[in-house]
Amino acid sequence: xxxxxxxxxxxxxxxxxxxxxxxxxxxxxxxxxxxxxxxxxxxxxxxxxxxxxxxxxxxxxxxxxxxxxxxxxxxxxxxxxxxxxxxxxxxxxxxxxxxxxxxxxxxxxxxxxxxxxxxxxxxxxxxxxxxxxxxxxxxxxxxxxxxxxxxxxxxxxxxxxxxxxxxxxxxxxxxxxxxxxxxxxxxxxxxxxxxxxxxxxxxxxxxxxxxxxxxxxxxxxxxxxxxxxxxxxxxxxxxxxxxxxxxxxxxxxxxxxxxxxxxxxxxxxxxxxxxxxxxxxxxxxxxxxxxxxx
Amino acid sequence: xxxxxxxxxxxxxxxxxxxxxxxxxxxxxxxxxxxxxxxxxxxxxxxxxxxxxxxxxxxxxxxxxxxxxxxxxxxxxxxxxxxxxxxxxxxxxxxxxxxxxxxxxxxxxxxxxxxxxxxxxxxxxxxxxxxxxxxxxxxxxxxxxxxxxxxxxxxxxxxxxxxxxxxxxxxxxxxxxxxxxxxxxxxxxxxxxxxxxxxxxxxxxxxxxxxxxxxxxxxxxxxxxxxxxxxxxxxxxxxxxxxxxxxxxxxxxxxxxxxxxxxxxxxxxxxxxxxxxxxxxxxxxxxxxxxxxxxxxxxxxxxxxxxxxxxxxxxxxxxxxxxxxxxxxxxxxxxxxxxxxxxxxxxxxxxxxxxxxxxxxxxxxxxxxxxxxxxxxxxxxxxxxxxxxxxxxxxxxxxxxxxxxxxxxxxxxxxxxxxxxxxxxxxxxxxxxxxxxxxxxxxxxxxxxxxxxxxxxxxxxxxxxxxxxxxxxxxxxxxxxxxxxxxxxxxxxxxxxxxxxxxxxxxxxxxxxxxxxxxxxxxxxxxxxxxxxxx
Numbered sequence: 038x039x040x041x042x043x044x045x046x047x048x049x050x051x052x053x054x055x056x057x058x059x060x061x062x063x064x065x066x067x068x069x070x071x072x073x074x075x076x077x078x079x080x081x082x083x084x085x086x087x088x089x090x091x092x093x094x095x096x097x098x099x100x101x102x103x104x105x106x107x108x109x110x111x112x113x114x115x116x117x118x119x120x121x122x123x124x125x126x127x128x129x130x131x132x133x134x135x136x137x138x139x140x141x142x143x144x145x146x147x148x149x150x151x152x153x154x155x156x157x158x159x160x161x162x163x164x165x166x167x168x169x170x171x172x173x174x175x176x177x178x179x180x181x182x183x184x185x186x187x188x189x190x191x192x193x194x195x196x197x198x199x200x201x202x203x204x205x206x207x208x209x210x211x212x213x214x215x216x217x218x219x220x221x222x223x224x225x226x227x228x229x230x231x232x233x234x235x236x237x238x239x240x241x242x243x244x245x246x247x248x249x250x251x252x253x254x255x256x257x258x259x260x261x262x263x264x265x266x267x268x269x270x271x272x273x274x275x276x277x278x279x280x281x282x283x284x285x286x287x288x289x290x291x292x293x294x295x296x297x298x299x300x301x302x303x304x305x306x307x308x309x310x311x312x313x314x315x316x317x318x319x320x321x322x323x324x325x326x327x328x329x330x331x
Numbered sequence: 332x333x334x335x336x337x338x339x340x341x342x343x344x345x346x347x348x349x350x351x352x353x354x355x356x357x358x359x360x361x362x363x364x365x366x367x368x369x370x371x372x373x374x375x376x377x378x379x380x381x382x383x384x385x386x387x388x389x390x391x392x393x394x395x396x397x398x399x400x401x402x403x404x405x406x407x408x409x410x411x412x413x414x415x416x417x418x419x420x421x422x423x424x425x426x427x428x429x430x431x432x433x434x435x436x437x438x439x440x441x442x443x444x445x446x447x448x449x450x451x452x453x454x455x456x457x458x459x460x461x462x463x464x465x466x467x468x469x470x471x472x473x474x475x476x477x478x479x480x481x482x483x484x485x486x487x488x489x490x491x492x493x494x495x496x497x498x499x500x501x502x503x504x505x506x507x508x509x510x511x512x513x514x515x516x517x518x519x520x521x522x523x524x525x526x527x528x529x530x531x532x533x534x535x536x537x538x539x540x541x542x543x544x545x546x547x548x549x550x551x552x553x554x555x556x557x558x559x560x561x562x563x564x565x566x567x568x569x570x571x572x573x574x575x576x577x578x579x580x581x582x583x584x585x586x587x588x589x590x591x592x593x594x595x596x597x598x599x600x601x602x603x604x605x606x607x608x609x610x611x612x613x614x615x616x617x618x619x620x621x622x623x624x625x626x627x628x629x630x631x632x633x634x635x636x637x638x639x640x641x642x643x644x645x646x647x648x649x650x651x652x653x654x655x656x657x658x659x660x661x662x663x664x665x666x667x668x669x670x671x672x673x674x675x676x677x678x679x680x681x682x683x684x685x686x687x688x689x690x691x692x693x694x695x696x697x698x699x700x701x702x703x704x705x706x707x708x709x710x711x712x713x714x715x716x717x718x719x720x721x722x723x724x725x726x727x728x729x730x731x732x733x734x735x736x737x738x739x740x741x742x743x744x745x746x747x748x749x750x751x752x753x754x755x756x757x758x759x760x761x762x763x764x765x766x767x768x769x770x771x772x773x774x775x776x777x778x779x780x781x782x783x784x785x786x787x788x789x790x791x792x793x794x795x796x797x798x799x800x801x802x803x804x805x806x807x808x809x810x811x812x813x814x815x816x817x818x819x820x821x822x823x824x825x826x827x828x829x830x831x832x833x834x835x836x837x838x839x840x841x842x843x844x845x846x847x848x849x850x851x852x853x854x855x856x857x858x859x860x861x862x863x864x865x866x
Contacts, residue, residue: 057445057446057447057860059367059446059447059451059857060367060451060452061367062357062361062362062365062366062367063365063367063452063455064364064365065452065456066452066453066455066456066459067364067365067455067459069456069459069460070456070459070460070462070463071463073460073463073506073509074463074466074467077463077467077499077502077503077505077506078467078470078499080498080502081467081474081495081498081499081502082495084495084498084567084568085475085494085495085498087495108452124524124525127524128449128450128520128524128525131449131516131519131520131523131524132449132450132516132517132520135515135516135519135520135550136512136516138550138551139512139516139550139551139553139554140554142550142551142552142554142555143554143555143557143558145554145555145558146554146555146557146558146559146562146588146591147558147562149587149588149591150558150562150573150584150588153581153584153587154579154580154581154584157581157584158576158579158580158581158583158584159579161581162576162579180579181572181578181579182572182575182576182577182578182579182580183576183577183579184577184578185578185579259570260565260569260570260571261569261570261571261572263572263578263579263580264572264573264578264579264580265579266571266572267562267565267566267571267572267573267578267580268573270571271561271562271565271571
């Protein structure tokens, strides 16, 4: 895998590039800033029942989508025009690795909240000191807290989460097959297995949507179900969001494959998306064990 | 215009007239909006942070005006809380952090022999994200309920209760976090992948080393802050119970997650300062930096330790005795690598042929006053003492000694040191020295009495106080206004230097070392078009 050796090569500060790549002045960034500003103002007014609320969020989101499309389109164009030399390639590798590390740390905050609640805050609320306040609260996980008004049932690991685990693991395999097909210059096989990977990802999201509706309608498990509901929905929800982003990225890569982009030895965009997809996969394994299983 | 810089011709080691055969900046306002040039972006960062520094300073002066006498004179308590909160948020996220990123943008490509940052377009976004974030903070003063008043730490359950200003602050922090992460990924990638041939990691200038480690810290902890404030947001509006004990959550959990971000954040704001000082002291002592490799290892040790000391901010909010002991000793350990740095700077000065131009004055002032802040930090690390001093003015004195006399003085030192390279002119030495002496004197008049106030038990973040604290508060307020006005001298010195002044040579300092001094002054628009060779 080129994943591992490329960053190591640059740490020796070796190869002198024959030319540097510096992009032309660009208006994409400032448009992206306007988009995010609209989304922030829109969301803040929306959450506080003030105008313009959702309309401004929708506008900001549409603008952000336009910016991402245009910006990444520019990058793809530059890449296809051959402007990216090997130094740029290594820069992309470093940056994608660090970006994934930042994502790991984002999930770490929510996993940390789950561990803290299970190991510390819920048992503390059930201990002797709190018997005066809440005599009937046992401090057992799963819990919606000492003042939970409604009962709920937890989401077990079977059948849907286990099925989803299988789906994501399979999608990792199909993606690797697609990567090997790309390296062997077998374009038909590449497109087939990319499409399969996307299908598995979308299927995962479909099952998760079904699981959420099942939780709300039959288990009475909601976002408002105390700390269990909070950690369950935010952990799985942010993961689902990352699957959505990852699937979108896979679709873009498939579209580029259809257009004849990428060569057997120059296809970092493919690899970057593959890294991201495997990262999402690993997060899911963590979720499967600590949220659903134990 | 061409997007690819070809490696034409000669490697002009002295860099004279590099830009005559190549495109300079495009004219007009759009130069700044659309720029992909590391110097333009660095300039934007530095001016933005200076504006935020003055704005946050005005908030601080309003606080000090209110505290000049006991009783309520100028603002009501609700607005006072908004002032302390927004002063902290604007100074930390708007002034100190972006200013160091501005330094990084200007200096790192020049110091490692690169033409620009690795991702010049993303670099533009990192800066331009700060504008909407600052806009959200300013707007939050004018929404129903006013700006967030929960303190810059945004502790739950205060932060889960306030009005729309809190939501705006949360989104502002999200956007500034995205900006920091993108900026940091850019810096790490630039340092790891764009160094000139021959510049191994252990030959790299200290400023680049400290920024490499700072950027790593930022990438590691900014997402954690994003997670914490996202939980606040969902607790506020979507009925989750992360910080609500009735639902099985815990407000103390917010403090754990916040300070897991917050303590590395403290070092994010000081490590680049260490880098700047490590350039200025050798230049004016005319000796190489003493113990370069130990500086690198000390910086790394500080970064690693920063992840395991967070609960020393929480000694009074309920952690078991074993936890208090662990975090106390872990915190004290940080004094060792920090001491290594201070001793190395002093050893660099030892038997050097020292002169005291403004950068060196600020560097010496930094070492002296920052070390005092370090000592009070060590005192605060001692759990039983901290339990007495938690949330008193002693803590305010401590962190202003390390943030103002630490980070800010180091930045002043760096500005005077590199201004000739940036503008091509020498700054006015008289103005610079005046700026230093007024700053250091008024700084101490402002913050030294706060130690006594804290030891006597005056709590922080209150608009009124018992009459026994009157004298020291009056002194501190006078000092604060003096300090604030002194910064106008800085503005004057910088503007004067931009407009004119004695022509600066390629290396205006006798003892300054490094690739940036091989370039012409002002530095060419694209720093190194062909990589210089480092031996």
